[in-house]
Amino acid sequence: MADRSFLTWPFFDETHRARAEAMEGWCARLHVDHGDIDAACRKLVADLGAGGWLQATAAVEGERLDVRTLCLSREILARHDGLADFAFAMQGLGTGAISLFGTPEQQAEWLPLTRSGQAIAAFALTEPQSGSDVANSTMTATADGDDYVLNGEKTWISNGGIADVYTLIARTGEAPGARGLSAFVLPAGLPGFEVVERLEVMAPHPLARLRFTDVRVPKSALLGAPGEGFKVAMAVLDVFRSTVAAAALGFARRALDESLARVTTRQVQGAPLFDLQMVQGHIADMALDVDASALLTYRAAWAKDMGAPRVSREAAMAKLYSTDHAQQVIDKAVQLFGGDGVRRGEKVEELYRDIRALRIYEGASDVQRVVIARQVLAQG
CATH class of the missing domain: 1.20.140.10 (Butyryl-CoA Dehydrogenase, subunit A, domain 3)
Known part of the structure; x- marks a missing residue:
């Protein structure tokens, strides 16, 4: 059995210790079939949601994200199965912007679904020419009446191709560099949005390159204010x-x-x-x-x-x-x-x-x- 003496450290309180104990019990019964990665991730998200574990991945009005709970959960899941950790982590990362910057309407639309495992989330940040250099993003979001029109590509997107909701960063042009980016939330399946490539890696999990061609989203899809994407x-x-x-x-x-x-x-x-x-x-x-x-x-x-x-x-x-x-x-x-x-x-x-x-x-x-x-x- 893994060392758990660290749970007595002053970083944690009783709620963290109780969660760790309960999650260990849940993981002891966990069996993940890695034969079909997409199916495995869908099932893991559903099971994590049914178990109540995904409630910690997002915060609605009046709540806050507890980072210690997120870390404890990822440590325990990763120790048992890497794909289980991935499924949990992406629900948090994919909806982090909605938790932190979403309007009450955006939170009400998506967070109950992602926290219950009924919707899979993705965070679309990386582009072919900009990985860690987010300020170099070139995907555009052009204002057009009550809408924005998205054009460009995202790549190395975890849950790409199986996600139901994406948060992404695109250039709206308020200023050069980092100050000209904005954040958006959008559902999968919009006209002009396509998965152009599934990416195979040494530790398999859903990854894709995405293309946006004249994809229209309402201005209500903005997360935060224009120019606050970075x-x-x-x-x-x-x-x-x-x-x-x-x-x-x-x-x-x-x-x-x-x-x-x-x-x-x-x-x-x-x-x-x-x-x-x-x-x-x-x-x-x-x-x-x-x-x-x-x-x-x-x-x-x-x-x-x-x-x-x-x-x-x-x-x-x-x-x-x-x-x-x-x-x-x-x-x-x-x-x-x-x-x-x-x-x-x-x-x-x-x-x-x-x-x-x-x-x-x-x-x-x-x-x-x-x-x-x-x-x-x-x-x-």
């Missing part, structure tokens, strides 16, 4: 970047658990593998990385929940450290498993594929270093 996107990432660290932490914790089971049962020259001092060194390093990641992750989540307006530095540190070091923990686990570590069907092989994308999306590791350095300079 602000909206950064506010969403400021909340959810810490949860990426939590998912990496879940993967790392599972790798450590699998490794402990391996080295205490595998015999080498008549003794457990764990008796080798080099193996003990690897286990110590893995445990250190897990605990350090947990401290950084839940510090960032706690700071946001305590009312910090922005946690750019804390969230960037958590994501950078947790994702990079989860990669190292899992690599050690593969090494400890020997040939079995790269065998299809072994959990550590699955984790090896699962972790890599986390060091790229929602701000690649080197981008996080830039964010941290700029924050340190500004605060100094």
Whole structure:
């Protein structure tokens, strides 16, 4: 069983501990069929909704997003199944802008559906020429009477092709660069909106390239004011970047658990593998990385929940450290498993594929270093 002593840390209260306990029980009965990824994600969203777990992914009027709850949920789900974590995470990321900036009408239309698992959400930010450089987005939204007309492409969009609702960023042109972007919410299936490519990756989940050709949306689809799209996107990432660290932490914790089971049962020259001092060194390093990641992750989540307006530095540190070091923990686990570590069907092989994308999306590791350095300079 994974170490749960961290739940006694002062970052958490009884509601967090109760949720962790209940979610562990739910995950113990979880079985995910990875044969059909689209079908698996649809079922996971429905099951997570039916279980009440998706209520935490969005906040309606009078509520607030609790980042510690989001992080705990992602850590636990990721430790059990990477696709389950993905399904949960995208419901939050896909509706984050609606929670933070949506009108009461927009929230009433979509959040009951996404929080109950009746609608799947997506966040369309990345474009072919602009990944972490959001200010370089070129997709346009041109005002035309009571509507905006969308033209352009989005790519690497999680849940692309199966989502029911998309929040996206497009250029409305109020000013150059970041100040000329706006955020919108729109349903799938509008005329001129098409999925032009499904993207296959090493840890399969729904990904697509989307094209918008003269797609008309009413001006009521705006999230926030015109020209606030960059602000909206950064506010969403400021909340959810810490949860990426939590998912990496879940993967790392599972790798450590699998490794402990391996080295205490595998015999080498008549003794457990764990008796080798080099193996003990690897286990110590893995445990250190897990605990350090947990401290950084839940510090960032706690700071946001305590009312910090922005946690750019804390969230960037958590994501950078947790994702990079989860990669190292899992690599050690593969090494400890020997040939079995790269065998299809072994959990550590699955984790090896699962972790890599986390060091790229929602701000690649080197981008996080830039964010941290700029924050340190500004605060100094």
